[in-house]
Amino acid sequence: MKVLEVNNIGKSYKLGYNKGLVQTLFGRKSRDQFWALKDVSFSLNQGEVLGILGRNGAGKSTLLKIISKITKQTEGTIKIKGRTASLLEVGTGFNPELSGRDNIFLNGTILGMTRREIVSHFDEIVEFSGLQKFLDTPVKRYSSGMRVRLGFAVAAHLQTEILIVDEVLAVGDFEFQARCLNKMDEVSNQGRTIIFVSHHTESMLRLCSRGIILSSGKLVFDGKIEQAVSNYLGIDSDSITSLNLSNRSGSGEIQFKSIFFSIVNSNNPYWKTGADCLVRVNIESVNNSERGKEYYVSLVIKDSLGKRICSLSSVFLNKKFKVSENSIVLEWEVNKLGLSAGKYIISAFIFEKPGAQLPIDVLEDCCAVDVYEGDYYGSNIVQSKGTDVLYLPFDIRQIQ
Amino acid sequence: MIHNENEGGAVWWDQKWSASDGILKEISLKKLISPGIFRVLLFRDLKVSYRQTLLGPLWFVLKPVLTALTFYFLFALLGRADGLNSFLFFLSGIVMWMFFSETLNRLSDSILTNINLLSKVYFPRITIHTAIVAFGLFTAVIQTLLLLCLLGFLSVFHDFQFSFSVFLFPIPLLMTSLLLIGMGLLFSSLTVHVRDLRYVIGFLLQLLMFLSSVFFPVNSQQGILKIVIALNPMSGSIELFRYALLGTEFSWMAVTASFVYIFFFLIVGFLVFRSVEENIADVV
Secondary structure, eight states: EEEEEEEEEEEEEEOOOOHHHHHHHOOOOOEEEEEEEEEEEEETTTOOOEEEEEESSSSHHHHHHHHHTSSOOOEEEEEEOOOEEESSSTTTTTTTTBHHHHHHHHHHHHTOOOOHHHHHHHHHHHHHOOOGGGGTTTGGGHHHHHHHHHHHHHTTTOSEEEEEEGGGGGOOOOOHHHHHHHHHHHHHTTTOOEEOSSSSHHHHHHHHHHEEETTTTTEEEEEEHHHHHHHHHHHTTTSSTTTOOOOOOOOSEEEEEEEEEEEETTTOOSSETTSOEEEEEEESEEEEEOOTEEEEEEEEEEEETOOOEEEEEETTTTOOOOOOOEEEEEEEEEESSSSSSSEEEEEEESSSSSSSOOOOOEEEEEEEEEEEOHHHHHOOOOOOOSSOOOOOOOOOOOOO | OOOOOOOOOOOOOOOEETTTTTTTTTSSSSOOOOOHHHHHHHHHOOOOOOOTOGGGGHHHHHHHHHHHHHHHHHHHHHHOOOHHHHHHHHHHHHHHHHHHHHHHHHHHHHHHTTTTHHHTTTOOOOOHHHHHHHHHHHHHHHHHHHHHHHHHHHHHHHSSSOGGGGGGHHHHHHHHHHHHOOOOOOOOHHHOOOTHHHHHHHHHHHHHHHHOOOOOOGOOHHHHHHHHTTTTHHHHHHHHHHHHHHHOOOHHHHHHHHHHHHHHHHHHHHHHHHHHHTTTTOEE
């Protein structure tokens, strides 16, 4: 049964500032138009969980805002069956002066719950948030983490048939994120229809059944989520050394500039199973950071579906690095690479302390490395690409 | 929830909206105001308004009384005020004017101050305006009731006499509420594009107070001044309010003008707001 139909949606914005009165009255109307979305069509059946993928500026948020009626499309029609709730932010409408209890009612109502629904789920909401003790404290005295928990606890108990969720999982501590994911799993198993936008390809894979990819406002892929994710991560990985900077965050006093993969004693820009492999990373200080500071660096390796496999973190080695010049080059050496052949996605991190809240530089999914088939065990047998991901060093002996 | 399936087996949509929909689509009270959100917004305003103040809700009373006293002494210095009657005259005018000016100030800012909400979730936008007016009305009703208590006290211990017209006091309050909704819709949609308007409104409200019936009856004036004061959007309501409470006479010209303003602003405000409404999140 169809519950949502999006027909040829387009959204255009005028570029530049609004002009003042004089120009509006006497100037010519010739501001350039920019199409944030163009000819996007898809439909959803009841119980489907759709993931929307796309880089920053691809039009994901605009699409969500149009579907949730916050802004109006320039072209096309939307049809919806059932109640819709949009979660574009955690804790929409929270008032800092009011207590947690009042804010549960305020936020719940604004998101579209009836008073009766809130009352009947009130205890569950409070338990989920874990804030029983602070229920009568004004929210302005909450930590930001507590606010997020309260907001998410309310959101997790929404009773609408269609749920529109935007990136909200990007906040909150790790343990709470995991609980939210579980709760969302539960929600989608109740036959609810969910539209989900996130940069976390892992949670997408876990929650969604179908994925669409937006690129420059156009729908370029619609299909199974696994295909969508691998397609999405592959989009920019052809040239290995160019960093995809679209998912950069962090305070940015020093930043990654380039990354280069190779094998010891060769210049091939790829890795090979069983070979001694190298990554060279160029780090620059951006705005004259303190020269004396020392940083940890880490590279995280994900498979082509976005599942995290391992990290090459300097914390493991208890090593820190100083950016003493304007830029430094670090080299990782991985002895006898145990990864199977395939394409892998790299995320790069610089941070001051392990587990620090504010990292210095984060590049999520910034580049890809190809691993070619090779001979890991030195037995003159090439481990051909199968379903294995990792090879561990081992031996087999007959002992009896 | 609504699960309609018509006989053909095709899906029956609950909601459908196209780029080409006109501004007059979906006009029903249910689609214009969300009662649940209206209630929580009003509740929020009431609860937050005098948080962390020493005197708390007492300010509801103190504000008009202190303002009326200030003006009383000012006019007494000019020899234009004498005794209790003048004070009651000012106080009743101030109650109505504060209802009007404070609410209108909040209304014209309402879209800008609530943009966090408006850009994250959809609900019928006019809910915000009605909740703001309801808060002002609530304050004004409390002040009126206290004023009535004061008059009751005076009728026992002093030479004040109630007339039957006292039961008419809700009418000017409702007229002002309707006027505010209309003006609020118009000005809030205009401030989205022209932010200068906020400052202009603040200034105009001060000027208009002295050109209204807050300090003198419309009929006590002559010539052009009388017409200017009678054409003030609030003069009619203020005079009716005083007629109900104090039994003073009112000007039919001012009351007629008030009704014209109400219809004008409700219609124009609604149409302008509707045409701006759907792109608010993009403009602000």
